[in-house]
Amino acid sequence: MFEKVLIANRGEIALRVLRACRELGVRTAVVYSAADADSAAVRLADEAVRIGPPASRRSYLNAAAIVEAARQVGAQAVHPGYGFLSEDADFAEICADNGLTFIGPPPEVMSALADKSSARALMRRAGLPLPPGSVAPVPTAAAAAEVAAEVGYPVIVKAAAGGGGRGMTVVSGPAELPRAYARTRAAAQAAFGDDRVYVERYLTGARHVEVQLLCDSHGNGVHLGTRDCSVQRRHQKLVEEAPAPALSAGTGEAIAECALRGALSAGFTGAGTVEFLVDPDERFHFLEINCRIQVEHPVTEMITGIDLVHEQLHIAAGVPLRLRQADVRPHGVAIECRVNVEDPERGFAPTPGRLDRFVPPGGPFTRVDTHGHAGYVFGPYYDSLLAKVVVWAPDRELALNRLERALDEFDIAGPGVRTTIPFVRRVLDDAGFRKGRYCTGLVDQLLAGPSDAHHRRHS
Numbered sequence: 225m226f227e228k229v230l231i232a233n234r235g236e237i238a239l240r241v242l243r244a245c246r247e248l249g250v251r252t253a254v255v256y257s258a259a260d261a262d263s264a265a266v267r268l269a270d271e272a273v274r275i276g277p278p279a280s281r282r283s284y285l286n287a288a289a290i291v292e293a294a295r296q297v298g299a300q301a302v303h304p305g306y307g308f309l310s311e312d313a314d315f316a317e318i319c320a321d322n323g324l325t326f327i328g329p330p331p332e333v334m335s336a337l338a339d340k341s342s343a344r345a346l347m348r349r350a351g352l353p354l355p356p357g358s359v360a361p362v363p364t365a366a367a368a369a370e371v372a373a374e375v376g377y378p379v380i381v382k383a384a385a386g387g388g389g390r391g392m393t394v395v396s397g398p399a400e401l402p403r404a405y406a407r408t409r410a411a412a413q414a415a416f417g418d419d420r421v422y423v424e425r426y427l428t429g430a431r432h433v434e435v436q437l438l439c440d441s442h443g444n445g446v447h448l449g450t451r452d453c454s455v456q457r458r459h460q461k462l463v464e465e466a467p468a469p470a471l472s473a474g475t476g477e478a479i480a481e482c483a484l485r486g487a488l489s490a491g492f493t494g495a496g497t498v499e500f501l502v503d504p505d506e507r508f509h510f511l512e513i514n515c516r517i518q519v520e521h522p523v524t525e526m527i528t529g530i531d532l533v534h535e536q537l538h539i540a541a542g543v544p545l546r547l548r549q550a551d552v553r554p555h556g557v558a559i560e561c562r563v564n565v566e567d568p569e570r571g572f573a574p575t576p577g578r579l580d581r582f583v584p585p586g587g588p589f590t591r592v593d594t595h596g597h598a599g600y601v602f603g604p605y606y607d608s609l610l611a612k613v614v615v616w617a618p619d620r621e622l623a624l625n626r627l628e629r630a631l632d633e634f635d636i637a638g639p640g641v642r643t644t645i646p647f648v649r650r651v652l653d654d655a656g657f658r659k660g661r662y663c664t665g666l667v668d669q670l671l672a673g674p675s676d677a678h679h680r681r682h683s
Contacts, residue, residue, distance in 0.1 A: 225541050226250055226301045226325070230294040231265070233305030234284060236593045236612065237517070238265040241303045244533035253297040255290055257283035259603050264595050271297050278605040284308045287315045291322050301325035301540060307607065310516040311338055327540040329515045333491045337513045341384045341422055343490075347510045350489040352482050355501065355509040357424025365405045368423045372401055375425040381405055383412035384420040391415060392459060394426050427509065429663045430501040432456065433468045435483035436524045438535050440545040441493045447480040448524050448532075449554045453499075455651055457572065457667045462644065463651055464520035465559040466527050468502075469620055469660030475506045487513065495521070495536045504663075519562070519612070522591060526558035526616040556616055557623040561651075563594075563611040563634070565602050567642035576604040577641040585633035589616040589626065602641070610636075610643065620660065628652055 228251040231241050238254055242265055245252045253271040256263060259278035266272045273293035276283035283289070285308055294302055302324050304310035313335035316326040328334065337343045344359050356375040361384050362368045372379045372395070381404055383391025391412045393404045405421065413419035431454045439445035452468035453461045467476060483498035490513070497518050499511040521532050530547070538546060566572040579600045584592040594611035596602070602610065613630050617623035631645050631652075650670055656662045 225537065225543075226299075228253060228270075228297065228299045229301045229303055229327070229537070230255065230290070230297065230299035230324075231269070231303050231305065232284070232290045233303070233308060233310075234260050234263065234265065234606065235595045235609065237305035237307075237519075238263075239268070239595055240593055241305060241533055242269055244531060244537065245303075247531075248534060248537060250537065253293070253299055255284070255293050257605075259605050264597065273297060278603065280308065280606065284606075287312070287318050290315075291318055291324065294319075294324050295322065299324065301327055301537075303327040303536070304516065306516050306519055311514070313338060325540050327536055328494050329492050329496070333493070334515050337490060337492070337515055339384055340382060340386060340512060341420065343513055344422075344510070346490050347486045347513075350486045352486045352510040353508060355424040355427060355511075358422045361420035361422050362405075365402045368405045368421075369398060369401055371423040372398065375423075378426040378428065379423050380426040381408040381421050381423055383408060383416060383418070384422060385416040385418040386412065390459075391421075427501050427503050429504050429665070431468070431663050432461075432499065432511075433471065433479060433502045433508070434497045434499040434518075435480045436518075436521065436532070437484055437487050437492070437496050437498065438532070438539065438545060438547065439484075439487055439492050439494065439496070440539045441542065442544045443488070444545040445484050445488050445492075446545065446547050446549050446552055447484045448528050448530060448552055450476050450479060451497075451520060451523055453520060454662060454664045455657070455666055456664055457671075461520065461562065462667065463559065463561045463648060464523055465557065465620075465623075466523040467554060467557070469557075471502070472506060475502070475508065479508050482508075482510075486510070494539055495532050519609070520560055522593060522612060522614040523558040523560045526589075526591065526614060527554045527556055528552055556618045557620045558614060558616045559620075559623050559627050560612050560614040561627065561631070561648045562609055562644065563613060563636075563648075564608040564644045565610050565641060566608050566644050568644055568647035569642075572644070574604060574608045575640055575642040576602045577638045578602075579636060579638045579641060581635050581637040583633075583635040584611065585613065585630035587626075587630065587633075590630050591615070592630075596636075602638075624652060624658065 254269040275289040309315040313331040317331040319326040436448040450468040455463035591614040615626040
């Protein structure tokens with residue numbers, strides 16, 4: 225095991241990794257920007273290195289500064305968390321060139337899987353089902369129109385280098401396609417420096433189901449079951465749960481086995497997630513592979529009792545996988561909701577400010593991952609995630625009730641500060657959601673309805 229790990233991230237995931245390291249007897253160093261000088265991660269780490277001003281590109285995206293910080297503190301490895309440089313193959317390669325272990329897949333594997341067209345080709349060779357559409361990028365609007373005519377509308381135009389829900393446009397008919405194609409290419413070039421796009425059939429009424437994997441560098445791998453991440457706004461997840469509800473056991477097992485086969489065939493190592501779209505008839509289609517720990521990893525930990533960050537660290541240190549598939553025994557239901565500092569009544573606009581009150585919920589089988597505290601100043605520079613509330617129960621109904629209870633307890637207040645908790649309550653009250661019968665369009669349906677007609681079930 226490593227003696228010291230540099231944590232190249234911030235917020236709740238920096239704390240999550242720091243705690244895992246401490247439990248394993250590994251010393252920690254964190255990098256921080258000027259905006260995070262008083263953060264909990266800085267206070268709790270063994271060492272902290274300031275790497276730049278608040279702007280991400282000059283701090284948490286500054287690969288040279290992060291590597292220099294790792295060398296300065298004598299770290300053997302770098303944990304990138306999620307976001308920022310976590311799926312940057314160039315950064316992983318820079319780490320390797322400087323004698324640092326990047327806690328994630330090898331750079332060449334990350335590069336192949338980060339490119340959606342390349343990943344689709346790899347998964348097709350591994351026998352995974354793909355949505356109807358182009359495997360290779362489509363070079364012209366005319367070529368995109370040919371693909372769309374073949375697979376049928378609606379279609380979705382996607383950036384080959386996309387990620388984080390960016391670089392996607394849904395097109396309902398041929399008249400919209402030329403403009404959508406041009407707009408998506410331009411957005412992809414601006415966001416990713418790569419204007420390649422591909423076209424696939426947009427699966428109406430589909431659910432977003434993913435599979436958590438652990439794979440070592442010795443050819444071993446296990447899956448840890450499914451998660452449902454269909455409650456999304458602009459492809460950004462708000463509520464996640466494990467296992468995916470209202471999914472037959474046979475389909476769940478088939479999805480998990482496909483995910484593991486595809487990841488191992490690509491040479492994946494570490495903790496990762498294979499994402500699928502599942503239609504109302506339970507036909508499933510490969511979407512993408514994420515080469516990092518996910519925001520929603522706690523729900524898998526809650527139903528399996530497996531610490532995913534511990535396993536990441538052991539795998540990166542070269543230890544053969546400590547689990548076999550028979551060791552993975554999911555039990556019960558876990559649900560997570562993200563508490564973002566945003567105002568749902570104003571289009572989910574960020575509402576940064578000082579937290580005068582911050583009292584997270586407690587109680588049995590309730591976990592809160594957060595970097596917030598009373599007096600914390602939530603700035604405008606980074607992602608708006610403040611906390612993740614995660615609950616476990618033996619069955620889904622009790623888990624939903626427990627999550628409602630936890631959200632009712634959460635006390636957050638400050639001048640101008642709003643959170644997504646009221647909107648999450650609307651999700652939890654939705655009849656389709658309560659039955660596990662919903663799709664990725666749920667949030668749009670709720671936003672289209674009058675919020676003042678919403679009534680709490682227990683009011």
